[in-house]
Structure formats: structure tokens, C-alpha cells
Amino acid sequence: MFRYLMRRLLAAAVILVVISAITFVTFFALPxxxxxxxxxxxxxxxxxxxxxxxxxxxxxxxxxxxxxxxxxxxxxxxxxxxxxxxxxxxxLGVSFQSDTPVLTILLGDFPVDLSLGTGAAVIFLVVGVGLGMVAATHKGKAADKVAVSASLVGVSLQIYFVGLLLMWAFVDKWQILPAPSYTPLTQDPVGWFQGLLLPWATLVVIYLAFYTRLSRSSMLETLGEDYIRTARAKGLPMRRVILKHTLRAAITPIITIFGMDLASLIGGTAVITESVFGLNGIGKQAVDAVTNSDLPVTMGTTLFAAAAIVVFNIIVDMAYGIVDPRVRLA
Amino acid sequence: MAIELPPQTADGTAPSAFLDVRDLQVHFPTEDGLVKAVDGVSFTLEKGRTLGIVGESGSGKSVTSLALLGLHKGTRAILSGEIWLDGEELVALPEPAMRALRGEKVSMIFQDPLSALHPFYMVGNQIAEAYLVHHKASKKEAKDRAIDMLKRVGIPQPERRVNDYPHQFSGGMRQRAMIAMSLVCNPELLIADEPTTALDVTVQAQILDLIHDLQQEYGSAVIIITHDLGVVAQTSNDILVMYGGRCIEYGSVQDVLNHPEHPYTWGLLQSMPSLSSDVHTKLNPIKGNPPSLINLPSGCAFSPRCAFKDRVPGGRCMTERPELRPMAGNDQHIAACHLADDEKTDRVAK
Incomplete structure (x- = not known):
């Protein structure tokens, strides 16, 4: 296990060096x-x-x-x-623009994306798998049709539309939430939660649809497996058949995709959400750095995003080894 | 004082055996039409005895066994007929009551133990779970019970193997574990759906012996579902041959295998390789394919493949569905065929 991890980390370091070189060369190719x-x-x-x-x-x-x-x-x-x-x-260098060390910038912006990404991801994973489970166990019935069509609507919406709509409704019209902003969790948990609620909701609407459909199809596939029939033949209650036997097997393909989604959210893919809600995260920093030809910051943000993906890849693979006993890490 | 009412069967006669299946039908509505997977099957089985159900893929034998476990409940399948098990009718039994029987009174050994065991849970856990769902016991007791069962089905070092995952077992051991799981609650009816199909020939015999020994020990009624007449000859007292969702021949193993009365049964016997026959003799398969269960041929379902249909006058095989009737004056041996007894002279001599 330890040797496996060391080997994976070494490979990760090589990948990051290659990515930094590519970013470097690409940057100077710009006019x-x-x-x-x-x-x-x-x-x-x-x-x-x-x-x-x-x-x-x-x-x-x-x-x-x-x-x-x-x-x-x-x-x-x-x-x-x-x-x-x-x-x-x-x-990691010093910003051409602000003369601040890049690492300081990254460490300042990182908590924003960590909070934004993790919070949204936890919600869309739990709710998405839940909805997918309901849809799969009620296949062809009303609950399934509602979940599937709702997810179709969700998947075709855009962040800047949903985000602005939510802001208009909750902040301007009903005034039940403050304007979205980032407050560190350690400083003010309530403020942290309130400030991120709408950005989370926006991301959840976009991702939820995908996770609902993914877990629905994964559940349906697992429900057709012989070992589910065995579980029923033992006389287990349907609840237990679904929650224990089916979910455990159906969740494995979802883990991989979830890991990658979470990594890219933390790495700054939520740039549109950041912009819509005026949050200063890594994504916005990266876009600004490219616009301003700020090489060190461009390098820093790119490497950060890449590192997030690489690290989560390792975590996903190790999680697989825990969930599925047939997978042995070596 | 409560008076126990006798069970009410459709025709008023009391169930005649431990398991009494009457005119069982399992139909599946599909977009292409109604699939009559099982269409009027009846048989009886006493405890301590073994029934072999034989037929090609799609003949309805597995669907019949799933109906006995009540596993069609909650699906789109439409069931009718009666299944009397120990004086209790199962077709109309509500799911919670059926669930209490499943695994406890009726249990099943599935065909492919690798896919029928959950890959993510330890073998011992899966056996213990089958015990715990029907018994008030601690996890420790259930695990001891699992170890005991593994030992009984001949798994070496059961204390250690109980913590293995299915993929760490060999094919034969997996089937043994499957059998241990299905017997953990001492079921009175055991259904084995092609229990040896996925196994090596040498392991097949061991598994069949094991099922036989355990049947002797527990006195269960056993149904063995197979397409292998050799397995039936080795294990069963009675045999039921299915074709196109219907029973076409039913009787004791001696009667059916020694004096098969249906051309399809002759075909099955002829298509079996035999050690005594000349190696250059070609196998004689039954020509054609099993019928579509949506559009069964009118008349006898086997008629399109039957080499003897021309011997029945008036083309009745193509127009009139033959009913099951006693053969050669033997009430215990019935078959569904129009062919007159004296026309069967040149059938295969077995």
C-alpha cells in the first residue's frame, strides 16, 4: 500500500513537471x-x-x-x-501585476473554491444519488418520470441564468439572503453558509441532473444483477436489498466521476459561478492572469488545478480499493 | 376454540402433496405482445423426493422456479394458477408473508455462483445474513452457523475461508458456498437452477452428490432444473419436460427415460452423446429453434420441428393443441401428443 502510494506520488510529480513545461512554452507562444x-x-x-x-x-x-x-x-x-x-x-514566482508571491495568492483564493466546490459536491452527490435511487426503484412510474424530466431541465440550464435568477429572487426580491460573498468558515460559520448558499444551489442545479441520471442507470444495471436476485431470494426486505446490496455496487462507477468533478471544482472550474456571484476564487484568478499576461500566476493556477486532478485521481483509485475487494492496489 | 379451515383450492380438492402446483401461468406483458413464459404447468412433489424439470433455454423452467420463490411479485409479471406449499397458497400470498418464507422454507441455488454471490461482501457475511434475516441471533452466532454450514458442504478450513470474498473461491467452492447459503435455514423446499452448468465435469458430480446427501439429511423436497438429462437420471425421482412454457411430458424418471412418449423427449435423448455409441456416429440434434413465446405455433408448439407430425391424420398437430393424457395406460406417466401409441414403434430405443 505504502509503496503503491509512493509510486503514484512520484508519477504525479512527473506529470506536474510536464504540465508546467507545457504551460511555460505556451505562454511565450502568445503574442x-x-x-x-x-x-x-x-x-x-x-x-x-x-x-x-x-x-x-x-x-x-x-x-x-x-x-x-x-x-x-x-x-x-x-x-x-x-x-x-x-x-x-x-x-512559484511573483505576480507581474501585484508583486505578491504566487503561493500567497493561491493560498488566499484556495479556501473559496474548497468551500464552494466541496459544499456543492456533497449536496449534488447525496441528492443526486438519492433521486437516482428513487427513479430506479420506481422505473416507469411517476416518480421516475418526474426525476428524469427534472434532470433534463436542469442539464439544459446555464450557470449565469440560474445564478442570476436565484440572486434576483432571494437577495433582491424576497431579501431573505445576504448578497453572496465568502466568509471563512472558522471566522463565522453562519455567514460562511449564508454567503455560499446561492452559489452552491446554482452548481447543484447544473450537476444534479447528471448525477441523478448517472446513479439511476447505475442502480438499474445493478438491480438486474444475479446477486440482487440472490439477496431477494434470501428473504431480505427490499429496503435492505436496495440500500445495502444495490447501492454498494452501484456507487463504484459514480465515485470515479465524482472525484474528478470535485477536483476540477476545487481547481477552479467553477469560474463562471465565481464571476456571477463575485467570489474571488482560483478560477477567476486564472482568467485574470491570462488576460494580464501574468506568467507566474498563470503557471501557479494551472499547476494548482492539475495537482488537484492528479491528487484526486490517486484518492479515487485508493477509494476503489476499499469499496471493491476485487481491486488490489499494487 | 379456533377452527382451522381447510385450504380452499380452485376445484375444491385438498392439496395432494407437500408442493402442489396447479395450472401455473406466468405471463409478461411486453411491447411486442404477451410473453407466455409459463402457460399452465401442474406438478406435485413430496418431501424427501426430487423432481427434475428439463427443457431448452426459454422453455419456462427458470421462470417456474422464480414463481415458487415469489420473486415475480412487484414486477410486471402476471401470475395465475395455484402453488400450494405445505397447505399455504403462494400465488396470492402478500409480499411480506412471502418474504418470510423465502430463504427460510423455500430456497434456491442459482446457476452461476460467481454472479449470484455479491462480489463486495465476504462469503461468510452473505451466509450469516441469510440466517439473521429469519432468526433472532447475534452476529457471532450467525457467523458460527456460517462456518458450520461451510464445513458441512465440504469447504476446507471454514474458519479461515468464511472471511474470504467470492472471487477468492474456486468455481466449485463458490457453488458449495451458494449451497451452504441456501441451506442455512434448513429449507423444506430447495430449488436448484442448473446448479452444475457453470462447473467442471468432475466438480459437477461432487455438487450433485452433495445436494443429494443434504437432502437425505434434512428431508427436503428438491427441484433440479436442468437441460441435462444425465443430471436428471442421476438425481431425480420424477421428471417434467417443458417446451414453449408448457409441460409436454411428466412421469417417473424410469417411465420417461425408458419409455419416452413425446417426440421432443425422444429428440432430447437422441441428442445426448453416449459413451457406448461409436465415436463416428454423429450427434442427432433436434432441428429448428425453440418457439417464440409471443406467437406460439397453433396446435402443438413442437409441431414445426416434429418429424412425426405427418403420421397424425388430418393435420391435427398444426390445428389442435394436444392435451396431457395418460400414456400406455399408465396414469402416472402423461404426455401431450396426438401420435397414437402404435405409431411410435420406430421411436428411439432406449
Whole structure:
């Protein structure tokens, strides 16, 4: 088990290095010049060269990448005569825009997506599997038809529509919720919950449909298995047949997809939701960084998202080994 | 003082045996039409005796056995007829009462033990669960019971193997575990649905012996469902041959196998390889395919495949459905065939 984990983590590190290299090269393939952008409208050639030097853009690509990589283990100091920025290892670089170390930015934004993603994911998983279970056990009846058609409506809605609609209803019209914002959980649990309720609801509407249909079909498939017939032949109550025998087997394919969805939500895919509700998360940071040609932040957010996916992949595989005794990790 | 009323059967006669199935019908409505999977099957079975139900795939033998367990309840299947088990009628029995019987009084050994055992739970847990659902016992007691059952069906080191998962068992051991599970509550009626089909030939004989020994020990009534006449010859007292959802021949094993009266039964016997026959003799399969259960041929369901239909005058085989009738003056041996006794002279000599 331990050796398996070590091997997976090593592979993960290699993947992240490759992704960082690709991001690096892609960034310089873009036509915009970050130094020119930082220089402003009245820019003299000497000032441009100064900025280029300060940002380290005058060095060769390989050197720049090497310095970025070295920064993960050794402290770096940036700056010209006027300002110096110190960046402690592990250093992911310093933002071209705000002169803040990238890691500080990421650590500041990360709790937003962690709260947003985890909260929404827990709701859509539990409710989605529940609805799918009801639909599957009432196949062809009214409950099934309602669940399936409701999920069709859900899947065709868009975040910016649902989000704005919810905000209009709950914040403007009925005024029962404050405008969405992020308050740390440790600081004010009630405020945290109230501020994230609408963003969660929006994400849930979008994802719920998918999870309902997924668990419905997975449940139906499992209900047709011979071992479910065996469970009934033993005289077990239907409740137990569904909740124990069927659910346990039907949940396994859902785990994989859920892991990936949760990882990408935490990694910043919820960027539209962040924007609609004015939350400053990783997704918004990434979009801004690309718009502003802010290389270090672009690198940081990309690597963060990739790391989330890679880590959750390992977690999913290990969870599989726990749920399904036929899977042995080696 | 409460007076126990005698069970009310449709025709007023008391159930004549421990298990008395009368005119059982199981129909499934589908988009293409009504599938008559079982269409009027009757038989009786006493405790301590074994009935073999034989037929091709789709002849309705498994559907019949699921009806005995009441597993069609809650599905779209339409059941009619009567199933009297120990004086209790099962077709009309409500699901909670049926559930109490399932696994306790009637239990079933399924065909493919790998898919019939839950892959995520330990074998011992699955056996203990079958016990706990019908008995007030602690988990420890149920587990001891599971170990005891595993030992009884011949699993070596049952104390250790009880914590194994099904995939850690070999095919034969899985079927033994399946048998242990179905016997954990000492059922009075045991149904074995093709219990040896998924197993090696050497293991097949062991499993059949095991079922026989356990039957002797518990005195259960056993139904063995199979397409293998060899299995029936080895295990059963009576044999019921099904074709197209109906019983076409029914009698004692000696009568049916030694004097088969239905051309389909002859065909089954002829299509079996035999050690004594010349290796160059070709097997003689029954030509054609089993009939569609939605559109059964009019008249005798077997007539399109029957080589003897021309010997019945007036084309009755194609127009008139033959009723089950006693054969050769033997009330205990019935078959559904228009063919007159003296026309069967050149049938297969067995």
C-alpha cells in the first residue's frame, strides 16, 4: 500500500513537471508581451528594457524555466533598484501585476473554491444519488418520470441564468439572503453558509441532473444483477436489498466521476459561478492572469488545478480499493 | 376454540402433496405482445423426493422456479394458477408473508455462483445474513452457523475461508458456498437452477452428490432444473419436460427415460452423446429453434420441428393443441401428443 502510494506520488510529480513545461512554452507562444503591458502607455525603450530585466524576461526560456523550478526549493529575490520582493521556497514566482508571491495568492483564493466546490459536491452527490435511487426503484412510474424530466431541465440550464435568477429572487426580491460573498468558515460559520448558499444551489442545479441520471442507470444495471436476485431470494426486505446490496455496487462507477468533478471544482472550474456571484476564487484568478499576461500566476493556477486532478485521481483509485475487494492496489 | 379451515383450492380438492402446483401461468406483458413464459404447468412433489424439470433455454423452467420463490411479485409479471406449499397458497400470498418464507422454507441455488454471490461482501457475511434475516441471533452466532454450514458442504478450513470474498473461491467452492447459503435455514423446499452448468465435469458430480446427501439429511423436497438429462437420471425421482412454457411430458424418471412418449423427449435423448455409441456416429440434434413465446405455433408448439407430425391424420398437430393424457395406460406417466401409441414403434430405443 505504502509503496503503491509512493509510486503514484512520484508519477504525479512527473506529470506536474510536464504540465508546467507545457504551460511555460505556451505562454511565450502568445503574442502579448508582459513587459510592454506592465510598462504602460508612455513607455520608453530604456524603461521597457528595465522592466524586462526586472521580470527576468531578458533571460533565455530555458534559464527562466530553470529559475522557476529552482524556486520550488530555494528562496528567490526579485526586483530592481526601487522595489525588491523576497519569495520564500517553495516559490512559484511573483505576480507581474501585484508583486505578491504566487503561493500567497493561491493560498488566499484556495479556501473559496474548497468551500464552494466541496459544499456543492456533497449536496449534488447525496441528492443526486438519492433521486437516482428513487427513479430506479420506481422505473416507469411517476416518480421516475418526474426525476428524469427534472434532470433534463436542469442539464439544459446555464450557470449565469440560474445564478442570476436565484440572486434576483432571494437577495433582491424576497431579501431573505445576504448578497453572496465568502466568509471563512472558522471566522463565522453562519455567514460562511449564508454567503455560499446561492452559489452552491446554482452548481447543484447544473450537476444534479447528471448525477441523478448517472446513479439511476447505475442502480438499474445493478438491480438486474444475479446477486440482487440472490439477496431477494434470501428473504431480505427490499429496503435492505436496495440500500445495502444495490447501492454498494452501484456507487463504484459514480465515485470515479465524482472525484474528478470535485477536483476540477476545487481547481477552479467553477469560474463562471465565481464571476456571477463575485467570489474571488482560483478560477477567476486564472482568467485574470491570462488576460494580464501574468506568467507566474498563470503557471501557479494551472499547476494548482492539475495537482488537484492528479491528487484526486490517486484518492479515487485508493477509494476503489476499499469499496471493491476485487481491486488490489499494487 | 379456533377452527382451522381447510385450504380452499380452485376445484375444491385438498392439496395432494407437500408442493402442489396447479395450472401455473406466468405471463409478461411486453411491447411486442404477451410473453407466455409459463402457460399452465401442474406438478406435485413430496418431501424427501426430487423432481427434475428439463427443457431448452426459454422453455419456462427458470421462470417456474422464480414463481415458487415469489420473486415475480412487484414486477410486471402476471401470475395465475395455484402453488400450494405445505397447505399455504403462494400465488396470492402478500409480499411480506412471502418474504418470510423465502430463504427460510423455500430456497434456491442459482446457476452461476460467481454472479449470484455479491462480489463486495465476504462469503461468510452473505451466509450469516441469510440466517439473521429469519432468526433472532447475534452476529457471532450467525457467523458460527456460517462456518458450520461451510464445513458441512465440504469447504476446507471454514474458519479461515468464511472471511474470504467470492472471487477468492474456486468455481466449485463458490457453488458449495451458494449451497451452504441456501441451506442455512434448513429449507423444506430447495430449488436448484442448473446448479452444475457453470462447473467442471468432475466438480459437477461432487455438487450433485452433495445436494443429494443434504437432502437425505434434512428431508427436503428438491427441484433440479436442468437441460441435462444425465443430471436428471442421476438425481431425480420424477421428471417434467417443458417446451414453449408448457409441460409436454411428466412421469417417473424410469417411465420417461425408458419409455419416452413425446417426440421432443425422444429428440432430447437422441441428442445426448453416449459413451457406448461409436465415436463416428454423429450427434442427432433436434432441428429448428425453440418457439417464440409471443406467437406460439397453433396446435402443438413442437409441431414445426416434429418429424412425426405427418403420421397424425388430418393435420391435427398444426390445428389442435394436444392435451396431457395418460400414456400406455399408465396414469402416472402423461404426455401431450396426438401420435397414437402404435405409431411410435420406430421411436428411439432406449
Amino acid at each position: 502579448t508581451d508582459p513587459a510592454l503591458l506592465a510598462c504602460g502607455k508612455t513607455c520608453s525603450p530604456s524603461r521597457l528594457a528595465e522592466i524586462r530585466h526586472a521580470l527576468g524576461l531578458d533571460k533565455s526560456l530555458a534559464t527562466q524555466y530553470w529559475e522557476f523550478f529552482k524556486g520550488l526549493f530555494v528562496d528567490r529575490t526579485y526586483g530592481d533598484q526601487s522595489i525588491t520582493v523576497h519569495c520564500n521556497a517553495p516559490c
